[in-house]
Amino acid sequence: MNKWQLRIGNWLAEHLELPSDVILELPRITTIGQLHAYIENHKGLVLFSDTELRLKMDYGYLRISGENFVLKLMLPEEILLEGKIVEIKFVEDKSV
């Protein structure tokens, strides 16, 4: 996605009130308290362990950390994470 596309996408999302995750292909994260996190539209799994989940995004990656992680369901572009979620962090990585 180049800069122009990004701009057009932004404009569309703003003026046509379309959901931005669809237009811009950004991950959508739904959390239920600290128990669940449902991540859609990710670009792949990078790392998973008991305490950490790292998912690829278009720009950088998403890091969720906590305890007792279990991936309840794994589908292409969708992940349901269960455990005690402590932190959700977007890490921008310009180099990717």
Place this chain on the structure above:
Amino acid sequence: MKQTQNVFFTGYVTINVEGYHPELFFDLCTRNGIVIWNIKKTGEMVCRGNIKLKDISKIREIRRGTVYKISFVQKKGLPFISKNFFVKRGLVTGIIVSMLFVFLLSNIVWDVKINGVHPEIEKRIEEQLRQYGIYPGAVKFSVGSPGVIQQNLLSDIPELLWVGVTEKGTTYYLEGVEKTVVEEKEKNGPRNIIAAKAGVIIDMFVSKGQPMVKVNDFVKKGDLLVSGELGEKLVNDEEDEEKQHQAKELITAEAEIIARTWYESEVNVPLEVNYNVLTGENKEKHYLRFWNFLLPIWGFKNPDYEEVQIDAEQSSFNFFKSKFPISYVKQNIQEKRIISQKRTHSEAIADGIEQAKKNLQNNLGENADITFEKVLHESMEHGKVKLIIYFNVNENIAKNQPISQGD
């Protein structure tokens, strides 16, 4: 969670993946369209997850291009259970067959025992039972309940006064009592005929005996109508009393005395009546009954009838001596309609007369002839019409009275 909803039925396996960053192998799998769930990292280089049974070949293919090691930890679901089951097929089928055998034998009529009747009747009962499908070797399930058999037997064999049918396990015990056909004593002793009721005689048919009354006579209850003593008048003027007695000839009086009698009856006729009518719409439902729970096996929908009448029929299975707690229940749901009818005053009176007439006819028997009726009194009370009706009836009032010869 739709993707993992039916996994129990399709079967799933838990796999262990070993290697550097084993979670990446799962990531690779999802990219190939494999659904994975309950992924857990059990060690630094070990990861565990569930996949569907049908995805196993796909997983093997994917693994071929990688360095990961896969091992199967657990197999779960129905396909594995049934597989296990079939491994021990011999034993299981043996058990099932033997159960079926016992079950089948328990539901066969082994013996029919008939007690208390002559061999002749016994034979007839046996034949009749054979027609109902009760004979040694018959399947019991198709046989009706003992009560029904009892009724059928009684109606089909008129010589039976009573028959008791009991079902003990696989044997039917029948206890019969024959009617001792008593020939009616034709030779009656001497008797008079007296009036059973008060009335005015309108017709007389005297076949034997001496009539003591005439047509148009009014008689009271108990009055002598036809005398069984003949020749009384002839010897009346003889002086010797003993001779008089001898001269009397005592016979059995026979006569039919038709008299007009009268009755008053009281009827209450409601102006509004509700009664139930079956519309003929019906639906059958079949259930298996487990203890007190009814499991529908056919006819799941409830018919949308407003009012219903339900007839249920139950037949049970036997196992050895005891009844199986499972039985088969057939329900017949019939649509019922409650019809409420309002009558006008005059209609109610007409209905009341009709009803009273019918009652009277029932009481008096077929030979009575109702000739005249009149409403004597009518009143309204609580939405009911109360009628007092007067009837004239032509009927036979002859009643036999034996002449005592004791003295």
